[in-house]
Amino acid sequence: MIGTEVLTPGAQELIYGHKIMDSLHEHTPATTFLCANLVNPQIPEFETHKVFTINNKRVLVTSIIDPGLERKAIHGLQIAEPLPALEKILKIPHDLAIAVLHFSDAKARRFMRSVTGLDIAIFATQRGTMKESEFINGCWLLKNNNHGKTIGYLDWDFTTGKPSTAKLIQINKMAYDADSKIAELVNKYETWVRKHYIEMEKKRDKTTADLTIKIPYVGSQNCGTCHPQITASWQNTEHARAYASLQKKCKDFCPDCLPCHVTGSREHDKQGFRSPTDTPNLFNIQCEECHGPAEDHIKNPKSPYGLKIDASTCTICHTANNDPEFFFKDDVQLITH
Ligand code: HEC
Ligand code: HEC
Ligand code: HEC
Numbered sequence: 001m002i003g004t005e006v007l008t009p010g011a012q013e014l015i016y017g018h019k020i021m022d023s024l025h026e027h028t029p030a031t032t033f034l035c036a037n038l039v040n041p042q043i044p045e046f047e048t049h050k051v052f053t054i055n056n057k058r059v060l061v062t063s064i065i066d067p068g069l070e071r072k073a074i075h076g077l078q079i080a081e082p083l084p085a086l087e088k089i090l091k092i093p094h095d096l097a098i099a100v101l102h103f104s105d106a107k108a109r110r111f112m113r114s115v116t117g118l119d120i121a122i123f124a125t126q127r128g129t130m131k132e133s134e135f136i137n138g139c140w141l142l143k144n145n146n147h148g149k150t151i152g153y154l155d156w157d158f159t160t161g162k163p164s165t166a167k168l169i170q171i172n173k174m175a176y177d178a179d180s181k182i183a184e185l186v187n188k189y190e191t192w193v194r195k196h197y198i199e200m201e202k203k204r205d206k207t208t209a210d211l212t213i214k215i216p217y218v219g220s221q222n223c224g225t226c227h228p229q230i231t232a233s234w235q236n237t238e239h240a241r242a243y244a245s246l247q248k249k250c251k252d253f254c255p256d257c258l259p260c261h262v263t264g265s266r267e268h269d270k271q272g273f274r275s276p277t278d279t280p281n282l283f284n285i286q287c288e289e290c291h292g293p294a295e296d297h298i299k300n301p302k303s304p305y306g307l308k309i310d311a312s313t314c315t316i317c318h319t320a321n322n323d324p325e326f327f328f329k330d331d332v333q334l335i336t337h
């Protein structure tokens with residue numbers, strides 16, 4: 001439905017193997033799968049590269065994949081050395097050369113230092129957003145950010161041989177609501193995901209040892225009696241509504257999303273939130289997320305309590321990927337009480 005002209009398989013597609021490739025091909029028959037260093041692809045409509053002629057300019061497009069990912073490619077696929085494979089393709093006459101790099105961030109940068117003749121490298125699997133255009137060894141680097149939250153956009157100026165625009169476009173519900181067919185698919189998918197995780201949650205073995213581990217978090221409903229003003233002030237922050245944000249997106253049971261929208265997640269090496277059914281009192285970013293477990297404090301308020309709060313308190317959630325604009329000194333002003 002998106003109608004992309006090329007699709008460059010990465011580690012995820014290779015893990016799922018031919019089934020997903022066949023299905024993608026079935027749904028997008030006009031799409032060509034591209035990879036310069038996949039040895040035995042056995043994929044329909046597979047090419048090592050493609051040349052598009054746009055306004056009399058030949059645009060060469062290819063992709064390469066890190067051989068380090070091969071161990072994950074469990075479907076008998078083999079990955080050849082990326083550099084010779086790419087160099088061979090760059091010999092094909094062109095006016096602009098674009099390669100998608102399925103590499104880790106650091107590896108992709110190292111790799112680019114040894115490549116000549118590439119104009120645009122698209123980093124395929126990186127977290128984090130592209131704050132400004134980066135230029136390595138004659139090549140412009142473009143990031144998309146993972147999780148499909150943003151998409152990289154670039155205008156190329158052939159007279160200067162540089163991008164004239166390079167930016168990230170946010171993809172939000174408004175963008176796909178404009179297309180009712182896409183909106184319906186997204187809603188169907190989100191409803192399915194929610195049902196799936198609720199079922200997983202029901203099946204989970206409740207007799208496991210972790211149910212006997214004591215939770216030292218008491219929840220913010222235990223703070224208001226002694227700290228009424230602070231509690232009222234917290235209730236006015238987005239932190240107090242973070243779980244509702246997940247509910248709106250049908251992600252209130254999704255393990256991918258929960259850790260940063262609840263208090264004391266074990267994903268963050270804390271001993272608070274366990275699951276939506278076990279610890280519903282720890283939804284949202286409550287007091288104890290920043291100040292630490294308060295079990296002892298509510299029994300003995302005079303004993304020292306409260307973590308030293310600095311940027312690291314926040315950046316476990318306000319990561320470069322989720323909140324690239326986060327700046328501790330300014331943002332802390334917005335939540336202090
Ligand atoms: C029974 C009353 C009581 C309850 C309940 C209570 N606190 Fe307190 N809290 C106090 C008192 C009194 C102090 C000041 C202690 C002192 O004088 O050093 C305090 C101090 C603190 C401090 C340290 C402030 C500082 O300047 O060092 C933090 C943080 C805090 N409370 C958070 C919480 C949180 C979070 C909760 C709920 C989980 C909570 N409190 C529940 C009475 C309470
Ligand atoms: C456990 C994860 C978590 C921690 C820790 C955390 N936040 Fe947040 N924060 C969130 C989430 C999630 C939201 C968005 C809530 C929503 O709208 O659903 C948010 C929203 C905010 C907002 C309002 C939205 C914005 O960006 O304008 C500010 C300001 C903020 N946080 C500052 C901080 C500061 C400062 C700290 C550290 C002292 C901190 N946060 C710690 C998860 C966290
Ligand atoms: C690494 C921590 C982290 C994870 C994981 C995370 N979030 Fe958030 N989320 C944040 C922070 C921080 C904010 C506030 C800053 C901002 O608005 O960008 C936020 C804000 C939000 C918001 C309110 C602002 C908006 O964009 O509308 C929604 C909705 C949201 N997250 C949904 C999700 C969903 C759905 C998932 C799972 C797919 C998820 N989050 C996973 C940290 C996280």
Ligand code: HEC
Pocket residue numbers: 220223227230231232234239285286287288289290291307308309332335336337
């Ligand atoms: C997102 C992080 C965050 C959350 C959530 C949070 N606080 Fe705080 N709190 C702070 C910061 C930052 C300070 C400033 C003190 C510092 O720098 O250590 C503070 C200060 C305090 C103080 C000391 C105030 C003073 O005047 O000295 C108390 C008491 C306190 N918080 C209680 C609470 C209670 C109760 C809640 C929940 C209703 C809560 N906090 C939620 C970050 C947070």
